[in-house]
Amino acid sequence: MRKLSIAIEQLTTCGGCENSILNLGDELIVLLEKNLEIVYAPILMDSNRPQHVDIVILSGAVRTEDDLKKVKYWKGRCNVAVAFGSCACFGGIPGLSNLSPSNQLLESSYINQIGTINPAGSPPTLNLPKLTDFIKPVSELINVDYELPGCPPPPELIREFFISIVEGREFRLPNKSVCDECPLNTGESKEMKSVKRWPFGEIDRNKCLLEQGFICLGPVTRGGCNAQCIRAGYPCRGCLGPLDKSIDGAAKMISVIASSSSLIDVSIEDLGAIPDLVGLFYRFTLPISAIKPWLWRKRH
């Protein structure tokens, strides 16, 4: 059987998604021996972009014009395009930069940043690609066949994806929330009796974090990660994005907090004191949020 060729195209990314592929371990070696062949991956080796591949894995956000070119290159040159990781699927953490115009971003990182010495007083221009106005999910730029969210995508999902591609099956993301997989979910009704910020206060590792007052995005986030953050004592941050048919994870999370907070022990001011709602609820999904067009119009 012919091996399926894979290209891994990196956009603006930290490299964590590519590392997550390596997390498959021995299974990756078996897959690479029998069924898959990586033909292009700048993170591993320098080579020219091939003319045609079977699968292209696009990871990272489209932040610069250069990224835009890279994405457009694969139009019609692949059989299967995969948006890999939360940045490619929803814009991810870089997506939060949609809140400020790109010139302001350059100024704050190259001029106003504490500790930065910049005698020229202007952002560097040499060899730097221009920033795009807005970060958009890859699926808005080219046709994407599969989306594999996660920051980084959990190895179990990657394995399932590769195996289903090799076997010729269609890959579906699990459509159940993190709470469904969470070991702390007892199935009983919960009441938030206080509002706490994560590292502060005592953490009971055997009790639902939301019940303890930590804002955990588990109820509104797609599962598939086996609730690994919560198993490690950290509230869910929502990296796998909203579930199918949910147009906005943040709105759903507001609903969760409002309906589960105790009316006696938690006052409305306590809820108002939760710092940085945007960063908390839209940490990974601002570019696909329901209010995205509003932000866009505000800028133009």
Added chain:
Amino acid sequence: MWRPKIIGFLCNWCGYAAADLAGIMRLKYPANIRIIRVMCTGRVDPIHILSAFQLGADGVMVIGCHPGDCHYMNGNYRAERKIYLLKKLMQELGLESDRIEFSWASAGEGMRIVNLIKNFTKRIESMGPSPIGRS
């Protein structure tokens, strides 16, 4: 001429009954409001409000029972919290949170609901069309 489109989520037991009473009393209120009856304002999810804006609404009103009067014990308090948090989120994003109004009216307050609708319509008229409206 542009006329604001306003979506009103009115609860079955108080807000909607008050609007009903306003009709029986033959009071006039602006025709800009499109009333959607819900069983309780606690049922109104922030998603519904955002969807209304996405579909071209210029303002959204949610009117429920007075505090303590909710037919379902505490639905109106839940709604208050949802809308409070949604408005706060929008303020943090720098969006016009004044396009959302949460208020109370009991089944006997036909006059009050007319005033609420009138004032809100005036406010939206002064704010102009919603930036994400369809038209």
